[in-house]
Amino acid sequence: MKRLLLAGVAAALLFGAPAHAQQPTSLLNASYDIARELFAAVNDAFIPAHKEATGQDVAVDQSHGGTSRQARAITEGLEADVVTFNQVTDIDFLVQNGFVSEDWQSEFPNQSSPFYSLPSFLVREGNPKGIEDWDDLVREDVQVIFPNPKTSGNARYTYLAAYAYALEAFEGDAAKVQEFVKAIFDNVPVFDTGGRAATTTFVERQIGDVLITFEAETKAIAREFGEDQYDLITPSVSLLAEFPVAIVDRVAERRGSGELAKAYLDFLYTDEGQRIAAEHGHRIENETVAPEFAENYPEVRLVTVEDVFGGWDKVQEEHFASGAILDQLYGQR
Template sequence: MFYRQLQKWMDSRFWILSHSFLFLLLASLSFSLLLPACNRYTVSPSPLPPTDEITPRRQPIELSLVSYAVTRAAYAEIIPMFKEKWHREHHQDVRIRQSYAGSSTQTRAVINGFPADVVHLALALDTNKIQEAGLIQPGWEQEVPNQGIVAHSVGAIVTRAGNPKHIRTWSDLAKPGVSVITADPKTSGIARWNFLALWGAITQTGGTETEALNFVTQVYRNVAVLAKDARESTDLFLRQNQGDVLINYENEMILSAQNGLAKNTLVIIPDVNISIDNPIAIVDKYVDRRETREVAEAFVKFLFTPEAQRAFTKVGFRPLDPIASQKFPPIKKLFNAEDLGGWNNIQDKFFKDNGIFDQIQLEIKNTGSR
């Protein structure tokens, strides 16, 4: 009895062991068969994105540009090009706050605290005033290419259609019966260039200063009203039809023609002329305070690139490239402010209180010629 029960127990244990062995064998074979299939679907790590896709985006930066009025059209094209270039190279948006007005007005605003990073003014004299206020470091002309001159213009004489007064050059503006429109050199930067163009037309062609004084006095006898600035003088001539002749920048008249405002006029570019050079500069105190020096320097440098020079040329400025300048009327005798003594001497000699311009006005008043 006992052996019979023992045999039965051993048979049951054998069955369990044999079936367990069979289960393990089948499981092992199944795993071996599945392993190659799993290897076929191994997930590879994703490649890293290109470096420029993971470059951190910098916070936007603001640049403040203060300029004299007639540059607005050029900057309307230049600024978007610079912003795109800066974003592409630095992964940062740059916002450019712009202000356009008369050069003297802009100069006073910057000196009085307007935070301009870059100034583009009508006269180096105005830039020097900002330097004297301690906002621009001495030697600013050496910190930028071409002493800060990004483009040129020259003086232009504008007559009515058909040129009824037979004006050909500066000397004709002194003829009796010719009504001249120009701005006041005491308040307008362009008017100072106009004055110097008249003065240099004599002294830079062999004439004496006495002859220059007599000639310029006669021209201003023919000026019925001195406009406060260049834009007002242009409006008096083109919109209100006052005067026989307007003296202005060449680029201003080209832009006026593009805008359809110079119809029924004739523009004359005298072949003895002054190079109207309007400098650009970085305002050191403000860029350091606002931490904008890097973008300000890049912006100024961009103005000398071919694409920016084309934008200046498109609205009437003469570019720095002599070959590109050949599309403009030639100038036989071109002089500049330095030929007349430099801006500090020019200011003291001609435009300070009781200077030559005031003496001319007093002479005209005393003789009752206006």
């Protein structure tokens, strides 16, 4: 990517024009399903900030969907300049297919994750079923809503968080852990393909007793549909959900959009970008901005994929590969 940017500058100087004049004026961000409002706000702030800094008018287009499907779409021709995903494995898929550089996690701070969240619960006002933690989700009287973990990064975090809870509860007994997770699957009346569709099922179709999704989404639902209509429940333990970002090098090199793509992702780490993320329910690590929102985020014990499962490569092999644990449990529904 550095070589790409230097080549662009050299070409601009050779032809006697400013470097940014050779850059395209539009950008496509391929993102996860429930990030529409977040990136609408990011784009509204980035465009004038970029104009002020460079004098360049730009447009940012969005594509939203389950990130596994988004990653496949890019390999099949979706010309996204950047990805803002909700799971590392989908960017690694792009690495394996030659679209993203192998060292992508070193290109931006916090391993290229500008903010984070966790699987959390949303229940109807008054919490009529008394749902407080993961073990309530296996009760016969509880219907659970979350999307299909085969197609949704959001749901994969839910699956891994439930699995991590069960590993502790059953002291690593694999048979009991998998029985527990399968019981949660059995309580899901419909598996939607992505997080936004699952929200629609819970909120608009009024199906289910509890929606499991990123904490950021539970906060957004409460804001949009009325905080008097829903209760937000933070489980005793959950899984750190990173939101990794990357430049799609193959597309950026072909389009000459590398400089603009980097500027866009850099903006997510600025105080303004971090404030927008926090306002939309995401947890941040920015030491200047985070204290402004501290009271909005309950304390929760977060475990990580690295500590519990040995890292994303091992998770992919043992849980998400064809015929692995997720296939076995999901196929037994």
